[in-house]
Amino acid sequence: MTSEITSPATNTELLRAAFATFNTGDVDKCMAFTAHDLIMNLAELPEPRHGQQVWREGYEMMRNAFPDLRAHIEDIVAAGDRVALRLRFRGTHRGEFLGIPPTGHAIEYVSYEFYRVADGLIAEEWICSDMATLFRQLG
Structure with missing residues (x-):
């Protein structure tokens, strides 16, 4: 079985659409952008x-802790089947997050994310978020 190859421009638009959907809070629509065997x-x-x-469990954990969480794409670059993004996440801590009770604090942190697209879906992701900055804002 071979994977359908899509252009870097098509892959970039897939990621833009996926993050626009992420920002709506509709987890089911988000799932439509990912491969069943996502890594x-x-x-x-x-x-x-x-x-x-x-993936759904992680998304729901973040959305429960930060119900207004939004991802803002600051940079996006694609080559072959890969797409790299620099994102800025913003939201408000309104629910428990990894044992930390809600603080009501506004949060903002950067995440560097890399994606592999296969057959028009997100097949793999590498996430490196600035968790130290996030945790400082919850203290």
């Missing part, structure tokens, strides 16, 4: 995580 590589975890359900 997630998070800088703070030693091993990749796998599957749409795991």
Whole structure:
């Protein structure tokens, strides 16, 4: 089975659309942009995580903690099947986040994210978010 190859411009538009949908808070529509066997590589975890359900759980955890969370694309570059983004996330801490009770504080942090697109879907992601800045804002 071979993967459908899409252009860097098409892949860029896929990621723009995915983050526009992310910002609406509609998790089901977000899932439509991801491959069933999505691979997630998070800088703070030693091993990749796998599957749409795991992605959904992470999304819902963030959305519950920061219900108004928005991702702003500051840079986007694509080559081949890869898309790199520099994102700025902003929101308000209104729910528990990793054991930290809601503070009501506004948060803002940067994330460097890389994606691999296959068959018109996000197949793999590498996420390196500035979690130190996020946690400082919750203190």
